[in-house]
Amino acid sequence: MSERNPLSGSPLSGGERLDSEYVRGLLKVYFIMGSINCRRPAAEVLKEAIAGGVTIFQFREKGTGALTGAAKLDLARELQGICRAHGVPFIVNDDIDLAIALDADGVHVGQDDEPARILREQLGSDKIIGVSAHTPEEVRQAIADGADYLGIGPVYPTSSKDDARPVQGTVLIESLRREGISIPIVGIGGITVNNALPVLAAGADGISVISAIASASSPRLAAAELANQEERE
Numbered sequence: 001m002s003e004r005n006p007l008s009g010s011p012l013s014g015g016e017r018l019d020s021e022y023v024r025g026l027l028k029v030y031f032i033m034g035s036i037n038c039r040r041p042a043a044e045v046l047k048e049a050i051a052g053g054v055t056i057f058q059f060r061e062k063g064t065g066a067l068t069g070a071a072k073l074d075l076a077r078e079l080q081g082i083c084r085a086h087g088v089p090f091i092v093n094d095d096i097d098l099a100i101a102l103d104a105d106g107v108h109v110g111q112d113d114e115p116a117r118i119l120r121e122q123l124g125s126d127k128i129i130g131v132s133a134h135t136p137e138e139v140r141q142a143i144a145d146g147a148d149y150l151g152i153g154p155v156y157p158t159s160s161k162d163d164a165r166p167v168q169g170t171v172l173i174e175s176l177r178r179e180g181i182s183i184p185i186v187g188i189g190g191i192t193v194n195n196a197l198p199v200l201a202a203g204a205d206g207i208s209v210i211s212a213i214a215s216a217s218s219p220r221l222a223a224a225e226l227a228n229q230e231e232r233e
């Protein structure tokens, strides 16, 4: 199959940012994974997950035993190649230098990283910038800084992130939507096929998962079931 860049020709809003409806549509089933999240080769898991309906992928090579240096770069290249071949945007977690080196489709950063305002200067207007936010103040700042979407969590208890903040359910997502804040949002943290629906009902545009797909006996089926939740919403 020929490789294609999923964001080539992606719509810009006439100003300097990607069109938010375009980004919203990408977030439906947001799969995050690094080598330590898989019991099988990461490339196999990603291919199956994409076959099941993943709409965007984040490379998050982080935690005890995670790859570094050339091994990390090689894996990132391999997974980016798979994403490109299937038209799935490839987002890099935290590592801006890696994102630039690979010409990735975007980055996801947290509150301890460079603000989106600075990243936008480095990455340009046609890259996706996602920011984690846990409070209304963090949300407002991320929007002012030019984030394309927000990751809000942890919605439920998670064992995939050692330094996760306290579980917050869907309260923040609901209150943002009630206030009329329309930026694209994914819920994250402990989301599975059995508890995804309330996250979408609260106003999230998609759900973001690690273990629900990476640890599943069939990543394809798990991704398909999560995509199906979307349709049932």
Ligand SMILES: Cc1ncc(COP(=O)(O)OP(=O)(O)O)c(N)n1
Pocket (backbone or CB within 6 Å): 030, 032, 058, 060, 062, 093, 094, 108, 109, 110, 111, 130, 131, 132, 150, 151, 152, 161, 186, 188, 208
């Ligand atoms: C989609 C999405 N949402 C939230 C996060 C968490 O980012 P962060 O708080 O920076 O934590 P780490 O993932 O870096 O440990 C995310 N990665 N993706």
Ligand SMILES: Cc1nc(C(=O)O)sc1CCOP(=O)(O)O
Pocket (backbone or CB within 6 Å): 032, 132, 151, 152, 153, 154, 155, 157, 158, 159, 160, 161, 164, 165, 188, 189, 190, 191, 208, 209, 210, 211, 212
């Ligand atoms: C990477 C990450 N960020 C979170 C946040 O709350 O910002 S929770 C989380 C881990 C998500 O993994 P799982 O789907 O296995 O619970």
Ligand SMILES: [Mg+2]
Pocket (backbone or CB within 6 Å): 093, 094, 108, 109, 110, 113
């Ligand atoms: Mg981070």
